[in-house]
Amino acid sequence: MLMRTRAHRLTALLAALCALVLVAAGCGGRQAETGQEAKRITIGYIAWDEDIAVTNLFKVLLEEQGYQVTTTELEAGPVYAGLAQGNIDLFLDAWLPETHSDYWKQYSGQIEDLGVWYDQATLNIAVPNYLTDINSIADLKGRSGQFGGVITGIDPGAGLSRITKNNAIPQYQLDYTLQTSSTTAMLASLEKAINEHKPIVVTLWHPHWAYARYPIKDLQDPLGAMGQAEEIHSVGRAGFSQDFPQVTEMVKKFRLDDQTLSSLENAVNSAPKGQEAAAARKWADENPQVISAFAPGQ
Incomplete structure (x- = not known):
């Protein structure tokens, strides 16, 4: 019983000390901007x-x-x-x-x-300029074999990924899988495809420097699946x-x-x-x- 009492006292003391530390830390971090x-x-x-x-x-x-x-x-x-x-x-x-x-x-x-x-932020699906017969998201329908059945995307938690998967793909009845990984991986795939003059379709957005660096175009979105600016x-x-x-x-x-x-x-x-x-x-x-x-x- 004595040991349990001492243990309770020690626990209470530690809790009190922790509370004092937290209060002190809180006061230090929430004062005027002049505080360190x-x-x-x-x-x-x-x-x-x-x-x-x-x-x-x-x-x-x-x-x-x-x-x-x-x-x-x-x-x-x-x-x-x-x-x-x-x-x-x-x-x-x-x-x-x-x-x-x-x-x-x-x-x-x-x-x-x-x-x-x-x-003026917009979400887009884009392809290289040399795919001259693909100018709308609707043009992707029935051509998944040309792209390996894949839309190359960015990180899975991005809103762009969610909207492409939940809005664009079903609304345009596209037989594609959204391949998510990272922005870096998507851009690497885009650059490789362009260097080899191969077809690729990617998710992209404005503002982005890729539009200045690569010969790419946004696909028209007549159904408004990707949303407004x-x-x-x-x-x-x-x-x-x-x-x-x-x-x-x-x-x-x-x-x-x-x-x-x-x-x-x-x-x-x-x-x-x-x-x-x-x-x-x-x-x-x-x-x-x-x-x-x-x-x-x-």
Whole structure:
């Protein structure tokens, strides 16, 4: 009985100490932006090239303002869950209202919408230009043998994958399987097919640097299965704007047009692995008028 009593006392003491540590940590991380703990920001991102580009841009700009920035690559679902749980502070690539609609319905009440920075985002199915007799998604019907019965896609958790599988394939009655893996794998397959002048059909989206690099075209979508042009939003965890008012103001002023975003994407995604942030810094130096519009003093 004595040992059980001591054990209970020890457990209670440990619990109390843990509570004090958590409270202290919470107070340190939620004070004004001048506190060292409060200067730590975690940005979650998905493996979409525009997100890689803008995440690295914000990383270098915020670090130059004294923030300690951690970037974490995840699929879209875990990013939204991380925001809702407070483990991720910021996400710069929320596609609304359609692509990320499932996540938005589940988590929007637990996160903050910080505004739109791009408003012409589209989801597409694309083929090389040399496939001159295929100009519509409908033209793919009955020709699956030419493409090995496969539409080459990106990561399975992407909204683009969901919409292609659940909307485009059944609506156009296509006898194809959506082959998912990653954006990198899809682009490698696309480049290989083009180099060999072979047929391939891929899932792709605007904005993306692939349209400038490869001879490809979007297929017309007369049924509207891929949805209309969307907006890309920046979102933060609950309380983000209160905890980081200066960063919030910067995020809300952030805007890029097609040409500027393509330039940034090309710079960052053409950089050697591990040099993406350096490429973003160089791009920022070369585009001061863009940076000064949302990050004064840079």
